[in-house]
Amino acid sequence: MKIKRYFAPDIRTAIRQVREQQGPDAVILSNKAVEGGVEIVAAVDYDEQTVLQQARSVEVDRVRRQDEPVAEKSFEELPERPRPAESIWSQEPVLTEMRRELNSMRDLLENQLSGLAWGDMVRNQPLRATLLRRLVNMGVSSRLAKSIADKTGSAGDQDQLWRKALGLLAHAVPVAEDDILAQGGIVALVGPTGVGKTTMVAKLAARFCLRHGRRQVALITTDNYRVGAHEQLRTYGRILDVPVRVIEEGENLGSVLEHYADRRLILIDTAGMGQRDARLNQHLAQLQDEFLPIRRYLVLSATTHRTGLAEIVRRFGKMPLHGCMLTKVDEATRLGGALSVLIEQQLPVAYVGDGQRVPEDLAPARAHNLVSMAVSMALQGDSVPAETASAPGLGSAVANGER
Template identity: 55%
Template structure:
């Protein structure tokens, strides 16, 4: 039997952690409140040698065994419940949804009646595809008295001020820089763009490339190809020790760029990579590479996972492919992740520039019109009608 302990701010998140780490057959052994959250102890390969089993083994032949009782995720989904109970459960859920929808509609209607400018502003902000809590925050900041275009400009100004921008500049400061992030977001391409630009300003001998990507076939070859084209050396570091030795060997280079393995944020190898980057004696600054063409909920999860290492900032790729930039702006603001550079194409080194909050907000508002058309009152009521909507009217 494997037993593990999980803590989270609430039961739902704790159960999600259990499910992710131990699978659907995990058995919850206990749960209790701790500090500011809950603690769940769960087990897999659970052999239920509870007193009931002992009792059963001691009963004489012919006696009915006592029923087994354990709570797995499969049971919690209703596998062992009576049909009538399941039906009642479903009926109650439907009723609850109905009441919630009606209350949301009422609350949203009330915002529209009491404060039409605010309702209009929330609609336009949602049209930017921003997270709903960020829309609420921006709407609460503006003075709703002015003309609609003034209110809108105030909100965009508020948004510009909230977007965190990195102060340090890799291209002038150099250093040891690692690009981390999920597979396929553009880490290797961004390494090549940075290397080419740095070499243009400071000379070919000022920069070197290192890859720690020993997991994917072809990953090293891609970086070697860029190295050959640019005339910049490429080294391979398979573990923490070789990384340390390689970095010491390259100590005379002003910029060393480390291209890391493109792990999925759920991958177990992520911890290995993090250890490799964090445990050496030389200072490595980590930049998270994110594709702007990713939806907010995924970005949110990626940033949470990669926040386990110290992140100096973020390089945002694929602006040219994104249908909206609201997701990534919301994720950067929520996680205080400073944006360093943006990439808007595959060309090395052209499609690369420093991140500017004003440019990002300008691009963001260009996409807005199409998004806003798809926003119905039902969607807005579901988003803003709940959870304290009256409080801000």
Template identity: 50%
Template sequence: PPRRGAQQHGGRDGQRQKVDVTIGDFDGDDDISFFQPDDEPRSEPRQPEAHHPASRIEWTQEPAMRAMQEELKTLRSLFQDQLQLMEWHRMGQQQPVRTSLLKRLNGLGLGNDVCRKLADRLGTGEDPDAAWRRALGVIAKNLPVNADDIVDQGGIVAVVGPTGVGKTTTVAKLAARYALRHGHRHVALVSTDNFRIGGQDQLRNFARILGVPVHTAGSREELGQVLEELADKRLVLVDTAGMSQRDMRLNEQLQTLSGAHAGIRTYLLLSATTQLSTLAETVKAFRHIKPAGCIVSKVDEATSLGGVLTVLLRSQLKVAYLGTGQRVPEDLQPARREKLVETACRLSEAFQQDEDEETLALSMGGRAHAGI
């Protein structure tokens, strides 16, 4: 078997594949940068061409001219789509390895920008399987991981994130892991969830089972006072209210955290079942509080990890743990690069769908005509 990269056994004809990802020396192939400051795809939509004032007036005042303009736009779009399809088929004949790699990376659910960067760098050889193995290895090596950081370091840790991603359960898992390793006397819980009915009750139940104290705080001042009272605890976990990344009250809650105590480290909780565009929007909404890392929940419920991998590669937000079920604390595992990629490959194989060649061609092909 190859010395480096990832090894894949079996075919893609219905047989389950065993994927072993190994990080090694990739002869410079691993220096690909996926980082995007705005966490948005780099391929921006084409902007309409600027018009002179005179022509703008002519188009808007004459209904017939406006209808002609719309028809020309439609024809232009159809023409561009045809060019992209032709370019995709041409690439399949002239660059079969690159085309095969794009298809397989797309099957993982990765963003188009990540697929293209990997294919551009690694799709020039003669062996599609070798290119695939190297691509998996490069993905693994570039994944930012901060394994077991919370349990090792302790301190004041706030878990933030959108509604329904499992923040309270994750806080309970972290508390249980810490209590098992260092003793329950050294950990305490704090809830700032004053928005959800019964939100604090769940945390109180977990605290009673674990034998750890739980406190509540409804404002920045209350939170600061509670944290001062818990200064003798080695680990204080703060459970926050879940809010949409578009909720106007989100900034208020984040300011409460950032202003209550200088030593608070925030971890963003992301659900593996969330689609890529929403994950990217969430990371962008919480970025200004500078999270120390993230935790990925609901891995056991996901049918693809492509969205999570893409956001991690783009944002370089270090992932500390993976939530793999509801059991406390068993279903919280330290993140491992190789395990993440192996799981993504297994999910892709288990839930693979017939690829729409035309859709794939329009999203991946025709780069030479992007400016038409």
């Protein structure tokens, strides 16, 4: 382990020196304020392979020294028995434990350093710190919050900077260009279980019937995995007086679509499957026929945590998506997380569902409306404490030298 001491006028400069000279794997052992700035002691983590090789060499030398006196005796004095081979991996548990402890120490030090860096920003850039905290309180990811703060700059008072930041956030939200209710076509809704796909199908169908007539709509479901899964859609079909067709296993989707070719809008409700379900790719394959003009929309629940939403988008995004629909907005406590995923994954949002009423609780997505709802939710909910808002994302980014 190589240990080195650094002096710098501020914590960010010191951290930058550590990373430039010792790399991203350097471990901060201590830090303290000194005259003229700060002092940091850092070390480069050990090379596990080198230590393992050294441990093996020590073990081999030990065995050789034990065997030398025995070699001087006659072979008749040695017992005729197989000698168990000593494991050259006997040191691995020790190394694994050492590695775990060092990682734990590194995490602890990095968290402490994040807090110091955040405190430094609060003292030297209070407007920027407040802006970051308010964005994080909305549920916005630390990465996106820093990006918006960078573009916002520092010219203006707190209210001016906040309005500019919200404008930048709204401008970044991707919104789908096509309007299903105006254009019609073949539209499939995909997504995990329980996000409201069937209800969204019913809302779109009802709106289209009111605008163009019930003879212009057909409903199809591919969900034959669950007993009675399509009964809800059949109920909506009876209420709207539109046909509902269940695709049986092995049945050709293209033939069914051809049967309803005279309908302006065909909505396909799919089985809800978790993003880790092994059957997911197989189930979605029938929607990816290049000869079928199907527009696929991912249905996301605003109540799902940001990390969960990101995983869902990555898994379902393996097939081409035309956009998404955001449901259960009325049940969400924070909306910034969903907006962060849409922005970072560049997935355009087409419609927003904010209730169970069919067809009332449905609206075309508008970026400024979504940001306004995110702000209202943050004001109504509990504020995120300053120390929580700063760590680990914001504080570590400051420590890494990000502005």
